[in-house]
Each structure stands twice: as structure tokens, then as C-alpha cells.
Amino acid sequence: MINIDELKFDQNGLIPAIVVDSTSKKVLTLAYMNKESLEISMEKKLTCFYSRSRNELWLKGETSGNYQHIVSITADCDNDALVVLVDKEGPACHTGSDSCFTKTLFESDERNEFSPEILFELIKGRKTEKKEGSYTTYLFEKGIDKILKKVGEECTEVIIAGKADDKKETIYEIADLYYHVMVLMIEMGISIEDIFNELKSRHVIDKKVKQEKMTK
Numbered sequence: 476m477i478n479i480d481e482l483k484f485d486q487n488g489l490i491p492a493i494v495v496d497s498t499s500k501k502v503l504t505l506a507y508m509n510k511e512s513l514e515i516s517m518e519k520k521l522t523c524f525y526s527r528s529r530n531e532l533w534l535k536g537e538t539s540g541n542y543q544h545i546v547s548i549t550a551d552c553d554n555d556a557l558v559v560l561v562d563k564e565g566p567a568c569h570t571g572s573d574s575c576f577t578k579t580l581f582e583s584d585e586r587n588e589f590s591p592e593i594l595f596e597l598i599k600g601r602k603t604e605k606k607e608g609s610y611t612t613y614l615f616e617k618g619i620d621k622i623l624k625k626v627g628e629e630c631t632e633v634i635i636a637g638k639a640d641d642k643k644e645t646i647y648e649i650a651d652l653y654y655h656v657m658v659l660m661i662e663m664g665i666s667i668e669d670i671f672n673e674l675k676s677r678h679v680i681d682k683k684v685k686q687e688k689m690t691k
Contacts, residue, residue: 479513483555489525492557494567496574497546498671499592503567504575508557513548520545522559541565562672592667598654599661614658622662625655 484490489507496503506524508516512532515523522535522543536542543561550557568575601611614622629652636644660666 481554492559494559497560497562498668501574502576595657595667598657602661619662622659626659629655
């Protein structure tokens with residue numbers, strides 16, 4: 476672990492800080508810190524930046540409520556840039572977007588990016604911007620009872636495939652279940668972050684239980 480005095484701030488006393496979501500690993504924003512704001516960040520465990528336009532410190536979330544709880548801060552090999560891993564409350568961007576990085580400049584035709592977060596946003600789009608002929612839009616139009624029915628059906632299909640020890644079919648059915656659960660989540664206003672936070676809290680509990688057992 477390095478010391479704050481080992482960091483290389485620029486001629487204006489600033490160091491770039493790339494803020495990354497600890498759950499999705501999505502880049503949320505690029506901001507700047509000076510030594511004081513970095514010390515405040517480490518003390519409060521909340522991101523505090525230096526505004527170059529206003530020439531003042533600003534604690535992220537102080538006015539908006541969109542705080543960023545720091546998980547870790549890591550310097551690069553030259554000690555002149557930081558990656559700040561955070562658990563965020565609300566959107567990172569002042570526009571209300573989850574991330575400040577939303578404008579695609581270039582995208583390769585040879586490789587299509589895919590992730591659970593991208594799929595989640597695609598499904599969400601079928602609810603807000605309904606597309607004729609879309610199965611997802613159809614589910615949202617039918618409502619919660621239809622969605623729950625499909626989740627139940629897919630659960631049964633997973634059990635049948637797993638019981639048959641058919642790996643390929645089980646993967647196929649789990650993918651179907653995964654998709655329909657995401658539809659349910661969006662219908663109920665549940666985010667991927669909500670699920671990860673729940674799992675994370677259980678992991679902490681499990682560790683405490685294990686520690687208690689070891690001390691007895």
C-alpha cells in the first residue's frame with residue numbers, strides 16, 4: 476500500500492480520478508482530486524472532488540443525495556492517476572444518467588459488446604419505448620400475472636433439464652429464466668444493483684458466521 480505523498484499531482488495540484496462502479500465495473504465518471512479532496516475522500520469514505528470550473532471542493536451527493544461510497548482507491552504504475560471503486564447511490568452524471576460515458580464515438584462491427592447490464596437496459600427499453608411485434612413488449616403489456624406465470628414455467632423447465640442431467644438444455648433453460656426474471660425485475664422497479672447489494676450483504680453475514688464458528 477502506497478502513501479498519499481507518493482502520488483504525483485500535476486502543476487495545478489490535481490490528479491485524475493476514474494470512478495468505477497464496484498458491482499457492474501462500469502466507468503461512471505472522470506473527475507479530479509487535489510490532496511485535500513483525496514484526504515477527505517479517504518476520511519469520509521465518500522468521493523470528494525476538486526471542481527476546476529468553480530475552483531472549489533465538492534462532495535459528490537452533498538446536494539443531490541447521489542453519494543458514492545468508496546470501496547477502494549488504486550493508483551496506476553506512475554502514481555499520477557487513480558481508479559476509485561465505489562458503491563453508488565443514484566446516477567453518477569448530472570444529466571441523470573447512470574454514467575457520464577453514454578455517447579458512442581466508435582463501435583467495431585466485428586465484436587458486439589454484451590453484458591447483463593446491457594441486456595437489462597435493452598429489456599427496459601421495450602417497456603418505455605414499446606416496439607410492435609416484440610415479445611418483451613408483449614409481456615409488459617400483459618402485466619405482472621403473465622410475467623410471473625412465465626417465470627414459474629421457466630423454473631420448471633430448468634428443474635426438468637437439470638434432473639435429466641442435460642447440460643446443454645439446462646444452460647438454454649437457465650438463459651430463458653434469466654431473461655424472464657429480468658423482465659420481472661424491471662416490472663417491479665428492481666435493479667441489478669439491488670440484487671448484488673443483497674448478495675453482498677449475505678456474503679458479509681456468511682463470513683461473520685464462519686468467524687464465530689472458528690472462535691468457539
